[in-house]
Amino acid sequence: MNKLLKGSIAGAAGVALLLGGAGTFALWNDDATVDGGTIVAGNLDLATDLTSGEWSDANGTIDLSTFVAVPGDVLTYTTDVDVTATGDNLVATLGLGTASITASSSAAADVALAGYLTNTAVLSATGTGISGLGPTYTIEEGTGVATVTVEITFPKHPTAGAENSTKNGSVSLADLSVTLTQD
Numbered sequence: 001m002n003k004l005l006k007g008s009i010a011g012a013a014g015v016a017l018l019l020g021g022a023g024t025f026a027l028w029n030d031d032a033t034v035d036g037g038t039i040v041a042g043n044l045d046l047a048t049d050l051t052s053g054e055w056s057d058a059n060g061t062i063d064l065s066t067f068v069a070v071p072g073d074v075l076t077y078t079t080d081v082d083v084t085a086t087g088d089n090l091v092a093t094l095g096l097g098t099a100s101i102t103a104s105s106s107a108a109a110d111v112a113l114a115g116y117l118t119n120t121a122v123l124s125a126t127g128t129g130i131s132g133l134g135p136t137y138t139i140e141e142g143t144g145v146a147t148v149t150v151e152i153t154f155p156k157h158p159t160a161g162a163e164n165s166t167k168n169g170s171v172s173l174a175d176l177s178v179t180l181t182q183d
Contacts, residue, residue, distance in 0.1 A: 042087025044139070046180040048148070053079030064173070071163045072156035078149050081178065083129045085139040090182065092139045094130070096123045096150060097177030104170035113169030120153040123178065136183065148178055 055064045056076050069075065085092075101118045103110035123135070128144025130137050157163055 042090060043084055044090065044092060044180060044182055045084040046081055046178060048079055048081035048178065053077050069154050071154050073154045075152045076149060078147060080145050081148050082143070083139065083146050084143045085129060085141055087141065090139050090141065092137060092180050092182050093135055094123060094125050094137050095135055095179050095181070096121055097175065097179050099175040100173065100177055102172050102175065104172050109166055109169035110171065112165040114171045116155060116166055117152050117171055120155055122151045124149050
């Protein structure tokens with residue numbers, strides 16, 4: 001026999017053995033259904049009409065549209081919010097929205113006043129469903145009403161004239177907002 005014929009026969013036999021062997025290799029497998037249950041997502045909701053709140057200072061209720069602040073003033077905004085919290089172990093941070101206090105224009109006095117007031121703004125909450133000392137509050141599961149207070153201090157610096165850069169400055173509170181973010 002010539003070498004080519006012998007090689008062809010050997011190759012065909014090898015291919016047949018490989019194909020035949022592949023057909024006899026078996027893996028066993030099985031599956032079973034388990035009772036995995038259902039996962040339900042919770043909810044965190046904060047609803048309010050921030051226009052229904054009230055502004056005050058040390059002397060009582062004020063009309064913010066006509067009030068002219070001076071260093072040393074502490075302005076307080078108080079409103080009720082509806083809190084809905086559904087979920088086990090829910091912890092959230094209550095805070096003031098980042099655009100709540102903005103300079104009314106790019107004028108230096110507006111920018112300086114916005115900086116002063118933004119740095120001193122503090123938000124707190126009490127009431128049904130909210131506990132903690134802030135800024136992190138534990139939200140109890142359920143629905144309730146919480147009283148939210150925003151305190152903005154126009155600091156009075158011990159050095160005379162330190163606040164001069166804020167004279168005649170103006171800020172906008174048109175975007176005043178309260179945020180509630182899960183930790």
